[in-house]
Amino acid sequence: MSEFLFELNMLDSLLLLSAVTVAIAILCRVEYISGGVVTLLYLAQLVVVGMMISAGGVFSSHLTPQLFGYELGWLLDGLGLYFTLITVGSALLATLYMAGEWGRRYREQGKSFRALQSLLALNVFTMQLLLASSDLLSLFISWELASWAAFALMALSGGKGLKAALHYMIYAFSGAMLVFAVVAWIATTAVTAAYQLDINGAGILQFSSVAELMQQGIFTIPEQLLMLTLLLIGFGIKMGLLPFHLWQAPAYALSIGPAGAFLGAISSRLGLFAIIVVLFKIFGSITDGSILQSSFGFEFASVTPKTLLAWIAVATIIFPTFVAMRQNDARHLLAWHGIGQGGYMLLGLVMMDSLGSAGGLLHVFNHATYQAALFLAVTSVIYRTGTADLNRLGGLVVRMPLSFMTLLIGIIGLAGLPPMNGFVSKWLVYRSLLDQGELLLFVGAVIGTLGTILSVYKLIHNMFLGSLRKEHEEVREVSWSMLTPMLILSALILLTGLFPGIPLQWVAQGLSAVGLPVAEFNLGGVMADGGSLDMVIVSMVLFSGFGVAALIFYFVGGKSKRVNPLDNYAGGHFLYASNRYHYSNNFYAGLMHLIKPWYKNTFQRLERVVVTLLELTAESLSRLYMRPHSNQLALIIVVLLLW
Amino acid sequence: MKEIKVENRREGNILSRVFDELNEFCRARSLFILHYCTGCGAIELPPVMTSRFDMERLGVQPMVTPRQADILLITGYVSIKTLKRVMLTYEQMGSPKYVIGICSCTVNGGMYWQSYATAKKLDEYMPVDLYIAGCMPRPEAIISGLRSLIRNIELGESNNWKKYYENYDYYLGNQQKLFGDEWQTPVDVIGEAEHYGLVGEGTYGEHTEILQRVQQPLKPLEMRL
Numbered sequence: 020m021s022e023f024l025f026e027l028n029m030l031d032s033l034l035l036l037s038a039v040t041v042a043i044a045i046l047c048r049v050e051y052i053s054g055g056v057v058t059l060l061y062l063a064q065l066v067v068v069g070m071m072i073s074a075g076g077v078f079s080s081h082l083t084p085q086l087f088g089y090e091l092g093w094l095l096d097g098l099g100l101y102f103t104l105i106t107v108g109s110a111l112l113a114t115l116y117m118a119g120e121w122g123r124r125y126r127e128q129g130k131s132f133r134a135l136q137s138l139l140a141l142n143v144f145t146m147q148l149l150l151a152s153s154d155l156l157s158l159f160i161s162w163e164l165a166s167w168a169a170f171a172l173m174a175l176s177g178g179k180g181l182k183a184a185l186h187y188m189i190y191a192f193s194g195a196m197l198v199f200a201v202v203a204w205i206a207t208t209a210v211t212a213a214y215q216l217d218i219n220g221a222g223i224l225q226f227s228s229v230a231e232l233m234q235q236g237i238f239t240i241p242e243q244l245l246m247l248t249l250l251l252i253g254f255g256i257k258m259g260l261l262p263f264h265l266w267q268a269p270a271y272a273l274s275i276g277p278a279g280a281f282l283g284a285i286s287s288r289l290g291l292f293a294i295i296v297v298l299f300k301i302f303g304s305i306t307d308g309s310i311l312q313s314s315f316g317f318e319f320a321s322v323t324p325k326t327l328l329a330w331i332a333v334a335t336i337i338f339p340t341f342v343a344m345r346q347n348d349a350r351h352l353l354a355w356h357g358i359g360q361g362g363y364m365l366l367g368l369v370m371m372d373s374l375g376s377a378g379g380l381l382h383v384f385n386h387a388t389y390q391a392a393l394f395l396a397v398t399s400v401i402y403r404t405g406t407a408d409l410n411r412l413g414g415l416v417v418r419m420p421l422s423f424m425t426l427l428i429g430i431i432g433l434a435g436l437p438p439m440n441g442f443v444s445k446w447l448v449y450r451s452l453l454d455q456g457e458l459l460l461f462v463g464a465v466i467g468t469l470g471t472i473l474s475v476y477k478l479i480h481n482m483f484l485g486s487l488r489k490e491h492e493e494v495r496e497v498s499w500s501m502l503t504p505m506l507i508l509s510a511l512i513l514l515t516g517l518f519p520g521i522p523l524q525w526v527a528q529g530l531s532a533v534g535l536p537v538a539e540f541n542l543g544g545v546m547a548d549g550g551s552l553d554m555v556i557v558s559m560v561l562f563s564g565f566g567v568a569a570l571i572f573y574f575v576g577g578k579s580k581r582v583n584p585l586d587n588y589a590g591g592h593f594l595y596a597s598n599r600y601h602y603s604n605n606f607y608a609g610l611m612h613l614i615k616p617w618y619k620n621t622f623q624r625l626e627r628v629v630v631t632l633l634e635l636t637a638e639s640l641s642r643l644y645m646r647p648h649s650n651q652l653a654l655i656i657v658v659l660l661l662w
Numbered sequence: 663m664k665e666i667k668v669e670n671r672r673e674g675n676i677l678s679r680v681f682d683e684l685n686e687f688c689r690a691r692s693l694f695i696l697h698y699c700t701g702c703g704a705i706e707l708p709p710v711m712t713s714r715f716d717m718e719r720l721g722v723q724p725m726v727t728p729r730q731a732d733i734l735l736i737t738g739y740v741s742i743k744t745l746k747r748v749m750l751t752y753e754q755m756g757s758p759k760y761v762i763g764i765c766s767c768t769v770n771g772g773m774y775w776q777s778y779a780t781a782k783k784l785d786e787y788m789p790v791d792l793y794i795a796g797c798m799p800r801p802e803a804i805i806s807g808l809r810s811l812i813r814n815i816e817l818g819e820s821n822n823w824k825k826y827y828e829n830y831d832y833y834l835g836n837q838q839k840l841f842g843d844e845w846q847t848p849v850d851v852i853g854e855a856e857h858y859g860l861v862g863e864g865t866y867g868e869h870t871e872i873l874q875r876v877q878q879p880l881k882p883l884e885m886r887l
């Protein structure tokens with residue numbers, strides 16, 4: 020036994036630690052201790068991941084079970100490590116958030132803190148399995164596990180959340196079926212091919228062997244394109260790619276506060292991870308470049324899978340962002356943005372040059388930091404006021420200044436403005452679009468950013484600015500146990516905005532693991548021909564502008580004076596506390612008047628059509644076998660099938 | 663004969679004089695007006711603002727809130743109800759602030775002299791820097807009025823806003839006569855007078871005593887952790 024322990028490498032110990040975390044979260048009955056212990060265990064996991072990253076290279080696990088004669092294996096390279104780091108980090112901060120006062124109130128409401136914590140830990144564990152999978156079968160199995168774990172975590176909130184989770188499950192199932200179909204297709208063909216090509220049959224489903232099969236031309240190009248499409252749909256569902264995005268926002272928004280933060284930060288990025296694996300590990304190394312560049316075999320050659328994917332990404336940016344703008348619940352607004360931001364990541368990655376792919380992958384980290392910060396800040400507001408309804412809040416900045424700060428830093432990151440980290444990744448994506456002359460895509464991405472800026476302003480204005488409601492006079496800032504993770508995240512957003520070199524280093528490891536070009540970077544930014552980015556200078560310029568204004572405001576003259584929000588101008592009217600002067604309902608009425616015709620709920624209708632069609636088929640089929648003489652019918656069918 | 667304005671400030675050292683002059687030079691060239699369009703005179707403002715007379719060439723622009731505005735433009739007769747709003751708006755403006763009364767009605771009530779519902783003389787309620795008389799004055803008159811205000815500001819002669827603080831009791835008394843003893847705005851004028859160091863002989867008096875009795879002060883919301 021000791022010998023076995025001695026042989027554990029870092030990936031084994033990470034997975035073991037993760038499993039132990041799940042076990043302790045399930046077993047530990049003393050709930051106020053388990054919060055702290057589990058947090059410490061996540062910290063230990065984070066340390067292991069950090070060690071692995073600093074060691075670099077590829078780690079393979081000793082865990083190699085056989086299934087149906089195929090060897091399953093787990094192997095963590097730079098790409099998986101990057102995602103694992105984000106997963107464990109966001110789990111750590113979410114657990115830290117709920118370890119103290121939040122968890123106590125949760126238990127006092129008679130809900131099971133243990134269930135919440137163990138499901139979160141289970142999510143982390145299954146996600147680690149997925150991120151370390153090294154062949155199609157282990158990918159599929161851990162994909163299923165992760166989907167179920169995510170479903171359970173979403174369903175825990177009950178009520179509407181349960182309904183949203185079921186909605187997710189239907190989508191996830193259909194996606195998994197598509198993936199399974201491709202895996203089965205490749206598996207059956209590969210066995211015969213393995214003999215011809217003299218590859219070890221047990222390891223035939225490994226990504227590298229499958230890539231080899233693709234390269235050898237075992238499958239024709241149209242076959243490969245079909246596979247690619249099925250896989251992209253299957254994994255794109257998890258990522259919320261248009262038109263399969265409808266499940267995501269309600270599912271994340273309605274899950275329990277910190278769990279929502281975790282899911283929103285990283286869960287749907289697993290879809291992106293799988294898409295990267297498919298695009299660049301399996302299909303990436305096809306003769307003469309990548310399959311993405313190949314035309315569809317017809318003669319309008321300019322439409323390649325690459326342009327198609329890029330346009331899907333841009334659609335994923337624009338539509339959900341503008342849907343987010345119409346939301347009146349802070350969590351729904353953020354969750355819709357989560358879908359839109361996924362578009363930037365895919366857009367950057369399919370550009371496939373050094374800047375774009377770095378931007379796309381970097382955006383995963385950046386998005387995780389600010390999305391978690393935003394969700395936690397909103398959860399804090401809900402904790403104190405009991406609502407996230409944007410029409411029933413306002414003026415909270417004087418009562419919850421640190422939550423306001425977190426939200427402010429978070430939305431600047433989300434909107435992609437300097438000096439926060441979201442700016443860096445978006446800048447990289449924009450640069451790559453411009454470099455490749457994709458002006459229309461660029462305009463699309465910018466329209467998305469515009470929508471983001473507008474809607475995050477609505478978010479912060481309706482919650483924190485304007486006049487304080489009477490019933491919120493006595494609201495206090497949340498406790499330090501909840502503030503700490505929020506402040507850590509804010510610091511991260513600022514720090515990685517100022518020094519994007521830190522996360523770019525991990526991104527570079529990830530990119531080289533899948534064979535994408537790596538941009539030249541230093542601590543402060545990225546070097547590129549025709550204009551590089553140095554965030555230290557950008558931030559300095561920005562802060563000196565603010566600094567001059569602040570100097571004048573606070574020191575020169577010193578004539579500023581604080582006033583009550585009711586001492587405000589409303590066309591000369593006197594304002595009273597009973598009659599609030601806070602414009603939140605029907606926000607952006609003017610803009611909405613202009614763009615309202617564009618909101619057509621097309622995707623909801625499309626979904627309803629599919630559902631109705633399915634119901635119709637099911638109904639008519641059930642008519643067949645519910646008939647009095649169904650046994651004769653069955654006989655006929657069996658005979659026909661045999662024949 | 664036209665009177666020639668002569669620079670009359672000779673105090674202070676040369677450095678502070680240069681700074682003051684620079685300050686006033688800049689201030690006079692960037693004036694935001696809040697046009698409180700009370701009466702018929704407002705109809706003459708659109709031509710003043712738009713391309714024909716174009717007040718922006720003087721550096722004058724409309725502004726939407728009193729906090730950022732420099733000039734309060736009262737454009738006609740002021741009913742008592744309106745005057746309450748005008749007072750609130752005036753008090754909410756940040757110093758230095760200037761008031762222009764357009765139309766004869768603001769000077770002495772004009773053709774509404776006999777009305778029970780209008781305030782007759784605007785400068786009983788707030789210090790007025792400039793009147794532009796006429797029923798109603800033409801855009802040219804308004805432009806020339808603006809020019810003379812600009813000149814006054816540049817010469818440092820438009821300091822009427824200080825009078826409001828220094829003689830607050832007088833203005834408040836007139837306001838109380840019209841609006842009753844319960845009259846108050848959320849703005850703490852006495853506090854501001856102390857803050858700016860503009861407490862004069864007429865700042866306190868019997869009327870401010872009444873005010874302090876009835877006032878329900880609006881404290882700024884404290885930032886609470």
Ligand code: SF4
Nearest residue numbers: 701738765766767797
């Ligand atoms: S002066 Fe004449 S135009 Fe001006 S408000 Fe009075 S009545 Fe109207």
